[in-house]
Amino acid sequence: KHLDEQDRRLKAVAATLKISPADVPARVEALLDERKKLEKELTEARKKLALGDRSPAGAPAENETIAGVGFLGKAVSGVAPKDLKPLADAGKKSLGSGVVVFVGAGEDNKASVVVGVTDDLTGRFSAVDLVRVASAALGGQGGGGRPDMAQAGGPDASKAENAIAAVKAALEAA
Template identity: 45%
Template sequence: AELKRKLALAGEPNAEVAQAEQVNGVPFFAQTYSGISGKELPSLIDEHKERLKSGVILLITESDNRVSIAAGVSSDLVDKISAVDIVRCAVPEIGGKGGGGRPDLAQGGGTDVLGVEKAISAVRSFLS
């Protein structure tokens, strides 16, 4: 598990900053993984938030025909954007319902692995 987490964070230390797209003036970083447990996403969100400094992070993993989503919002944006709302707009695209957490970190899940790109697009639209 630790090795998979390290591999997930491998690469350029500032890749999040370079890869983040601006959506309505907000840095948005989305990443998909395979074989990482949904339980590992919150710690990955924290590490990505630390690197990105300001923005919205969406991490999605597929494992055992399940899709897990986690969203993180940096502290400077949490008054305007809620991670719970982000997860709730993405989860229907992967065949899930609900989702919850805190304004800075939320999670949800579903079973439709084909809906991953739609989930990312839904969040992009939500931020627009």
């Protein structure tokens, strides 16, 4: 009885995939590989979209200078918290020298924030201190990482712009 049930399930999967039951393992493996590849491409596309975000006028978003320091701050959606660090790394590269802040909003209205400080400025600014300021603005507390890259979160993604503004204020005060 058990083997008949297993055979029925295998044939159902094979029919769904439009292949023979013998080809099911190889096809499932190929589908899993394809899924991984597509997820990677989607992550890259989201990163490019976030970095190349356009203002309503269609011009690329410009980097700012805050108290003589290059600054790039953006609220992004559709970017998983784990993908914010690579996004910050790419932002630091495009900035050259400065501080980058990315605040991502999750589907549950929670926010994740990443602050990156280029190596030449880690003596003046700590990403850990700056991410804690951003996290507080999001209603969170704490956060951690390294002097050049730190991550935190907060319960209120609607305050993403406040978090970016709080980091700007911290740069101006330093």
